[in-house]
Amino acid sequence: MQSNVECNLPTPESTTPTSCSESNGVELEKRNAYNKRAGRGQVLSGLTHECGVFGAIACGDWPTQVDIAQVICLGLVALQHRGQESAGIVTSAGKCAKNFNVHKGMGMINNIFTDDSIKKLKGNLGIGHTRYSTAAASEAVNCQPFVVHTQHGALAIGHNGELVNCDSLRRNVLERGVGLSTHSDSELITQALCLNPPEGERDGPDWPARIRHFMQLAPMSYSLVIMLKDKIYGVRDPYGNRPLCIGKIVPLDLGNQTPEEVPADGWVISSESCGFLSIGARYMREVEPGEIVEMTRNGIRTIDIVERPEQKKQAFCIFEYVYFARSDSIFEGQMVYSVRMECGRQLAREALVNADMVSSVPESGTAAAHGYARESGLHFAEVLCKNRYVGRTFIQPSPRLRQLGVAKKFGALSENVKGKRLVLIDDSIVRGNTIGPIIRLLRDAGASEVHIRIASPPLLYPCYMGINIPTREELIANQLDADQLAKHVGADSLAYLSVEGLVQAVQRNLKSANPTQVGHCTACLTGEYPGGVPQELSW
Ligand code: SF4
Numbered sequence: 001m002q003s004n005v006e007c008n009l010p011t012p013e014s015t016t017p018t019s020c021s022e023s024n025g026v027e028l029e030k031r032n033a034y035n036k037r038a039g040r041g042q043v044l045s046g047l048t049h050e051c052g053v054f055g056a057i058a059c060g061d062w063p064t065q066v067d068i069a070q071v072i073c074l075g076l077v078a079l080q081h082r083g084q085e086s087a088g089i090v091t092s093a094g095k096c097a098k099n100f101n102v103h104k105g106m107g108m109i110n111n112i113f114t115d116d117s118i119k120k121l122k123g124n125l126g127i128g129h130t131r132y133s134t135a136a137a138s139e140a141v142n143c144q145p146f147v148v149h150t151q152h153g154a155l156a157i158g159h160n161g162e163l164v165n166c167d168s169l170r171r172n173v174l175e176r177g178v179g180l181s182t183h184s185d186s187e188l189i190t191q192a193l194c195l196n197p198p199e200g201e202r203d204g205p206d207w208p209a210r211i212r213h214f215m216q217l218a219p220m221s222y223s224l225v226i227m228l229k230d231k232i233y234g235v236r237d238p239y240g241n242r243p244l245c246i247g248k249i250v251p252l253d254l255g256n257q258t259p260e261e262v263p264a265d266g267w268v269i270s271s272e273s274c275g276f277l278s279i280g281a282r283y284m285r286e287v288e289p290g291e292i293v294e295m296t297r298n299g300i301r302t303i304d305i306v307e308r309p310e311q312k313k314q315a316f317c318i319f320e321y322v323y324f325a326r327s328d329s330i331f332e333g334q335m336v337y338s339v340r341m342e343c344g345r346q347l348a349r350e351a352l353v354n355a356d357m358v359s360s361v362p363e364s365g366t367a368a369a370h371g372y373a374r375e376s377g378l379h380f381a382e383v384l385c386k387n388r389y390v391g392r393t394f395i396q397p398s399p400r401l402r403q404l405g406v407a408k409k410f411g412a413l414s415e416n417v418k419g420k421r422l423v424l425i426d427d428s429i430v431r432g433n434t435i436g437p438i439i440r441l442l443r444d445a446g447a448s449e450v451h452i453r454i455a456s457p458p459l460l461y462p463c464y465m466g467i468n469i470p471t472r473e474e475l476i477a478n479q480l481d482a483d484q485l486a487k488h489v490g491a492d493s494l495a496y497l498s499v500e501g502l503v504q505a506v507q508r509n510l511k512s513a514n515p516t517q518v519g520h521c522t523a524c525l526t527g528e529y530p531g532g533v534p535q536e537l538s539w
Contacts, residue, residue: 026074047323047459050242050375050466051077051132051144051271053158055225055232056249057125057295058266062094066249066266069121071279072128075268076109078275081326082160083132087112091123094297095230100154101126104143124297125232127225129158132468142182145227146190152205153229155193159186160221160271161242162466164531169218192332208303211235211292214305220315220531221465223287225269232295233267237309238461239315239530240289240467241521243331245273246300247281267300269293272329283330289314294471313519315530320466321506322456323427327367332518333511337367342505343455343497344371344425351495352376353451355421359383361438362410368455369425376423383422383442385411410438412445421449428456428486429496430469432476436489443490452486452494457502461527469524484520499525 054075058064072089084290088104089152094346101121105112109130129144163169163185170188174180178191197206197213211226211233223244224235236244250259259282268276273283287293290306308314319326320331327337347368358378360369363386373380387409422442429435439450458477463469472478476485486494497505512518523529 012394019023022344039201047319047428047467047469050082050162050324051160052076052130052156053083053127053160053223053225053244053269053271054079054124054275055125055127055158055234055269055295056228056266056295057232058249059264059297059299059437062124062297064124064266066124068123068126068266069118071249071266071268071281072121072126073109073113073118074279075270076128076273078326079130079271081214082271082324083130084108085131086140087128087130088143088145089113089121089126089128090145090147090227091126091204092154092227092229093123094125097123097229100147100156100229101225102145102147102156104140104142104145106140125227125295127156127227127231127232129225142184142186144184144186145225146184146187148194150194150205155190155195156227156316157186157190158225159189159222160197160224160244160331160466161185161220161237162464163188163218163222164220164464185222188201189215189218189222192218197441200527205334207233208292208294211514212304215290215292216459220311223271230296232269233303234287234291234293234295236287236289238290239312241315241317241530243271243316243320243325243329244287245270245330246284246287246293247273247276248284249279249281250279264299265269267295269295272325274326274329287331289316292415312530314517315519315521317465317467318502318506318522319456319524322502323364324467334509338509339373339506340367340427340455341371342508343502344368344373345375346371346501346505347425347455347495348372348375348454350498350501351453351539353421353423353453355423357381357416357420358423358425359416361424361426361435362386364427365425365455368427372423372425372453372455378423381413381416383413383417383424383445383447384438385413387411405509412441414445417442418446419448420446421451422447423451423453425453425455427454429454429476430459431474432480432485432489435491439490449492450490452489454492454494454496457499457525458482459524461524463524464529465531468523498524 054072056068058066069091084179086106087109091101103117126506128147145156147156163451166185173191192214193210197209220237220239221241223242226233247268248264250262254262268281275284292303294301294303321339325336329336358369358373358380360366362384442450459475460477482494
């Protein structure tokens with residue numbers, strides 16, 4: 001396609017400066033040039049995830065004995081919590097392959113991929129994607145990975161995140177005569193990579209130079225897997241806003257060797273590490289912010305590390321720890337579950353209650369509730385039983401049943417709560433429309449007091465980096481303070497974890513090769529945006 005077009009894309013300065021206070025947030029609301037929420041997936045209850053990316057390549061002789069398509073499919077199943085709208089896998093046999101093998105569809109992984117479709121996805125390497133739409137409509141045309149055919153061969157891309165300067169980037173790509181068939185950031189990235197870098201190319205395409213050039217123009221937010229016929233590039237934006245990590249496929253029998261010592265059967269790259277053990281892989285490390293890694297049949301290596309503008313700090317999304325990631329994933333050298341426990345400990349230090357027991361809204365607040373219990377000395381007991389089949393009912397509830405709200409989703413363990421003063425921990429409050437019915441359920445079951453403790457700070461601002469957050473008016477923390485909210489939902493008291501407390505909990509046991517650069521995005525809590533906010537957006 002457009003592989004020989006001169007590239008002169010916009011600079012990162014096309015985003016506004018770094019802070020979005022309440023007042024300039026109002027200004028933003030007035031700018032209605034392009035409402036990016038249009039066409040997005042609906043935010044029905046809470047926050048919605050972005051996407052999950054996955055890649056796998058076999059080492060040694062090709063054709064490989066490693067079941068690449070199955071590895072990717074299982075890897076995507078482990079990332080299903082990051083997107084349930086659509087998914088896809090693209091595989092390649094190697095340098096001589098005429099075409100990529102592609103299978104994409106709408107819905108959950110298990111419905112999209114069958115034994116037959118997996119058999120057709122033959123190959124020695126491949127990438128996969130599971131999607132929740134943040135920046136384009138939920139339609140089959142937006143399913144990823146995107147595949148384009150350039151003059152230098154086929155290229156496939158999977159993207160997690162959202163480009164903060166996508167509108168100016170889009171205008172510039174269109175001005176270069178490149179057609180875009182969707183509103184997806186991911187197609188935009190794909191086409192931007194097909195443009196020649198400004199320094200030109202001597203002997204065929206210089207993909208690392210193209211990727212580097214794109215990263216200099218689009219500072220955030222993305223983790224990418226990019227597949228050529230015989231290699232995969234893994235790319236993390238210079239702020240490290242979205243996660244990406246590397247795993248090693250090891251032989252089933254390691255003998256006396258450690259996973260580090262044994263030769264790799266293959267390599268995988270993924271948004272999260274939670275699925276690695278189930279596919280016979282071991283977690284090795286994160287892709288560093290700004291890093292470009294190249295995966296071939298010979299192994300994995302760092303091609304380049306692109307610096308952040310003006311030496312700014314990293315800005316890994318703190319809500320990955322709070323809410324999005326699976327508890328068994330590892331970020332920055334620590335397991336997400338441990339960080340959630342630490343949030344609970346910090347919450348107990350900040351907002352202790354005189355009560356008989358601690359519990360959680362399953363399963364979201366459970367790790368934090370255990371942390372709260374250990375720090376406070378109160379004992380932990382379950383009080384809610386979750387109905388795991390509730391999503392399968394096709395019966396429309398009558399108005400009376402609808403008023404009971406979450407009663408169909410949870411049952412109360414009445415023997416545990418009867419006559420008890422209870423501290424109930426949840427990970428976050430977004431709209432505040434689920435906690436009230438839970439409190440009523442517990443009171444109906446005999447709880448004498450219900451104190452709500454939230455293991456994250458109030459959510460006040462939008463996210464422009466790949467997370468779909470309800471509107472300002474819909475966020476309950478913009479309408480009611482903690483005491484008002486307690487009254488509104490029928491709690492005896494309600495308190496949030498502070499922003500400082502959350503950052504401390506996340507950074508207390510963090511392992512970093514470069515501690516001075518450690519940093520986390522807290523923009524939806526503070527309004528301070530690490531890479532600026534797009535001028536064209538409204539919220
Ligand atoms: S604004 Fe919030 S949800 Fe978005 S990247 Fe930052 S911390 Fe994550």
